[in-house]
Amino acid sequence: NAGVMQNPRHLVRRRGQEARLRCSPMKGHSHVYWYRQLPEEGLKFMVYLQKENIIDESGMPKERFSAEFPKEGPSILRIQQVVRGDSAAYFCASSQGAARSGANVLTFGAGSRLTVL
Amino acid sequence: QKEVEQNSGPLSVPEGAIASLNCTYSDRGSQSFFWYRQYSGKSPELIMSIYSNGDKEDGRFTAQLNKASQYVSLLIRDSQPSDSATYLCAVPSNKLIFGTGTLLAVQP
Numbered sequence: 001n002a003g004v005m006q007n008p009r010h011l012v013r014r015r016g017q018e019a020r021l022r023c024s025p026m027k028g029h030s031h032v033y034w035y036r037q038l039p040e041e042g043l044k045f046m047v048y049l050q051k052e053n054i055i056d057e058s059g060m061p062k063e064r065f066s067a068e069f070p071k072e073g074p075s076i077l078r079i080q081q082v083v084r085g086d087s088a089a090y091f092c093a094s095s096q097g098a099a100r101s102g103a104n105v106l107t108f109g110a111g112s113r114l115t116v117l
Numbered sequence: 118q119k120e121v122e123q124n125s126g127p128l129s130v131p132e133g134a135i136a137s138l139n140c141t142y143s144d145r146g147s148q149s150f151f152w153y154r155q156y157s158g159k160s161p162e163l164i165m166s167i168y169s170n171g172d173k174e175d176g177r178f179t180a181q182l183n184k185a186s187q188y189v190s191l192l193i194r195d196s197q198p199s200d201s202a203t204y205l206c207a208v209p210s211n212k213l214i215f216g217t218g219t220l221l222a223v224q225p
Binding site: 033035041042043045048055056091093098099100101105106107108109110111 | 151159160161162163166205209210211212213214215216217218
């Protein structure tokens, strides 16, 4: 039973390019969460999605960032016109049900490490 | 006030000692609490969850919850160098809210 799969594991982009990070949740999980971790900092919530719906995007920067979780296929975090400050590890997590119930544990993927030159 | 607060550390303990990691949270309505461990360069992994006041033990790990004081802690007995990592406290709302983590260094 594969866990949460993220790709690419490492991505290098030049300033102004686009970055696309993909996340396939665990089998049976329909809730996906994206977190960003800057070097030497904690995990910052970005966005929470359920199939085809954005539930909470309160942690997403207002510009250049978008996320989707289509009916078919992985969730995608898209960063347009990347800047050096976007360099970070981006973690995806999934759960079977909503995190608020407390019983639904989040399982994390290995992360995608974005470097902007 | 931050929703989940932890001392960033580093907390340094000798091998074999008890490491005590602490976390406070602001939402009195929180019902469940999680401890994740994150090794450098790796992703977080769940090590403990606790839902009721009191202690919950799992091997060398004990989670302690005091809802009246809005305080949750993690004790690691017989600390090993392999326990050296960042320990993240997390509280669910409609997502999981993490503290900034405490870096634990176990000295051989």
